[in-house]
Amino acid sequence: MTWLITGGAGYIGAHVALTMAGAGERVVVLDDLSTGLPERLPQQIPLVEGSTLDRAALDKVIAEHGVTGVVHLAAKKQVPESVADPLKYYRENVQGLETLLGACADGGVKRFVFSSSAAVYGMPDVDLVTEDTPCLPINPYGETKLAGEWLVRAAGKAHGIGTVCLRYFNVAGAAAPELADVGVFNLVPMVFEKLDEGQAPRIFGDDYPTPDGTCVRDFIHVQDIASAHLAAARRLADGATGDLTVNIGRGEGVSVAEMVERIGRHTGRTDAAPLVEPRRAGDPARVVASAERIEKELGWSARYDVDEMIASAWAGWRLRHDRG
Numbered sequence: 001m002t003w004l005i006t007g008g009a010g011y012i013g014a015h016v017a018l019t020m021a022g023a024g025e026r027v028v029v030l031d032d033l034s035t036g037l038p039e040r041l042p043q044q045i046p047l048v049e050g051s052t053l054d055r056a057a058l059d060k061v062i063a064e065h066g067v068t069g070v071v072h073l074a075a076k077k078q079v080p081e082s083v084a085d086p087l088k089y090y091r092e093n094v095q096g097l098e099t100l101l102g103a104c105a106d107g108g109v110k111r112f113v114f115s116s117s118a119a120v121y122g123m124p125d126v127d128l129v130t131e132d133t134p135c136l137p138i139n140p141y142g143e144t145k146l147a148g149e150w151l152v153r154a155a156g157k158a159h160g161i162g163t164v165c166l167r168y169f170n171v172a173g174a175a176a177p178e179l180a181d182v183g184v185f186n187l188v189p190m191v192f193e194k195l196d197e198g199q200a201p202r203i204f205g206d207d208y209p210t211p212d213g214t215c216v217r218d219f220i221h222v223q224d225i226a227s228a229h230l231a232a233a234r235r236l237a238d239g240a241t242g243d244l245t246v247n248i249g250r251g252e253g254v255s256v257a258e259m260v261e262r263i264g265r266h267t268g269r270t271d272a273a274p275l276v277e278p279r280r281a282g283d284p285a286r287v288v289a290s291a292e293r294i295e296k297e298l299g300w301s302a303r304y305d306v307d308e309m310i311a312s313a314w315a316g317w318r319l320r321h322d323r324g
Contacts, residue, residue, distance in 0.1 A: 002026040003233060004067040004109075006052055006100065007074030008045075009036030011181040012115070012171060012222055016071060018179075019226035020233065021045055028065045030057070031074065040179055052096035058103035069111035069236060070104055071229055072097065075144075078185055079119070079282075082141035093144035097151055105159040111236035112152060113229060114165045118218075118247070120146040121167075123284035130290040131167070131245050138282050153243045162241045164232040169218040169249035169289050171225055173309035179222075180316020187217075188310065191260055192317045195269045201260050205279030208286075216253040216286040221304035221312075224248070231298040249289025250302040259306070266310045 003020060007013040008029030013036065021027050021044070028046045041047055046065065050057035052074050061067065075093045076082065082089040097114075104112060119142030120135045137143045149165045156163035172188045174180035184193050191201040206213040228248045235244070257274065264270040295301050 001068040001237060002028060002066050003069045003071055004028055004030060004061060004065070005071045005073065006030045007036065007072075007115075009033060009038055009040055009047060010073065011179070011183070012225055013073040014040035014179055015175055015222050015226040016073065016229045017041060017045055018175070019223070020071075020230050023230055025230070025233065028061065028067065030061055035183070037182070052100045053091070055099050055103060058100060059107065062103055062107040062109060067107065067109055069113070069233060070100065070109055071113040071115075071233060072100060073115040075115065077117075077141060079139050079141050082139055082144070086140035089140045089144050093141075094147050094151070097148050101151065101155040104161060105155065110161050111233070112156060112161050112163045113232045113236070114148060114152045114163065116149055116165045116167045116245075117142065117145045118167050118169045118249075118287055118289065120149065121287065123282070124287060127286070128251065128288055128290040129247065131247060131293055149245065156243055160241075162236045163243045164236060165243070165245040166228060166232060167245065167247045168225060169220050169247065169287070171222050172219050173221040173223065173304065173312040174316045175223045175226070175312070177312075177316040177319040180313060180319070182320065187256065187259060188263065188313050189317065191263045192267075192314065195263075195267060195272060196321060200272050200275040201263075203256055203260065203274045203276050204283065206257070206276045207279075210255060210285055212255050212257045214256040215283055216255050216288060218249040218252065218288040219254055219259070219306055219309055220249050220302060221309050224302045224304055227303070228294065228298065228300050231300045235298055244297055246294040246297060247289040247291060248294060249291050251289055251291040253286060253288040254306055262306060263310055263314075266307065267314060
């Protein structure tokens with residue numbers, strides 16, 4: 001069988017594509033290259049430049065490559081941008097998904113893995129977020145991911161497609177320096193950027209009801225994210241039907257202050273005391289995954305710890321910025 005990986009030239013998508021191909025799966029990548037980088041993929045993985053909004057392109061790649069399963073990662077994912085331009089996010093994330101699912105239904109594709117997000121939960125007031133925690137997204141990005149889950153499950157049921165929805169928590173790290181995230185939108189690269197500029201890292205709020213007053217998050221290595229996709233794909237390849245939704249996290253919380261301190265120790269830049277700024281609107285105090293269901297259903301558990309995430313992310317940052 002052949003897996004189509006949408007967004008497979010992106011930061012997370014390339015890790016998924018390489019992991020699946022390395023495990024012996026046949027894969028083809030579709031990416032519009034708006035943020036994806038072709039050099040992340042080896043020549044033996046076919047790369048088709050195209051959008052999930054282009055039905056003709058989807059029909060062509062499914063037919064020409066004999067696609068029997070899809071891993072759908074292509075999406076817009078920046079929360080502030082989604083607030084500023086919700087129409088773009090609903091078009092790219094929901095309309096693009098609807099177009100892709102239509103192509104799958106008509107093309108006889110019977111397996112579908114959907115990249116979702118912990119953003120579907122919004123601001124959960126629980127110690128551990130389970131898959132049964134109410135979904136109350138607080139921004140258009142989270143709304144599009146929740147709507148995407150609904151659409152995936154409904155289409156799966158209507159067209160006999162086995163589906164798995166994977167809710168990511170806070171992704172960091174890299175399997176190799178050249179695969180590292182090139183964006184500066186998440187905590188780890190944001191701290192790296194400030195340290196390189198000789199400025200203090202920023203912490204948004206230190207008055208939350210947490211042990212040190214800063215937000216607590218569940219950080220997960222991108223290579224663990226990739227291995228979870230492989231486990232989900234193989235579950236479907238083995239004939240699993242119906243739908244499954246699981247969190248991808250370590251089940252361990254790390255505060256923002258602790259993360260900044262660990263980054264300082266690893267980089268040898270411990271003299272830059274963080275600058276505390278006011279809370280950002282919509283930041284929940286604590287979001288930590290329960291990882292019990294994914295271990296039970298897919299036999300998966302995280303392998304990498306926070307220090308490995310920081311070290312691998314720093315190696316990727318240095319590769320790009322020392323060259324520059």
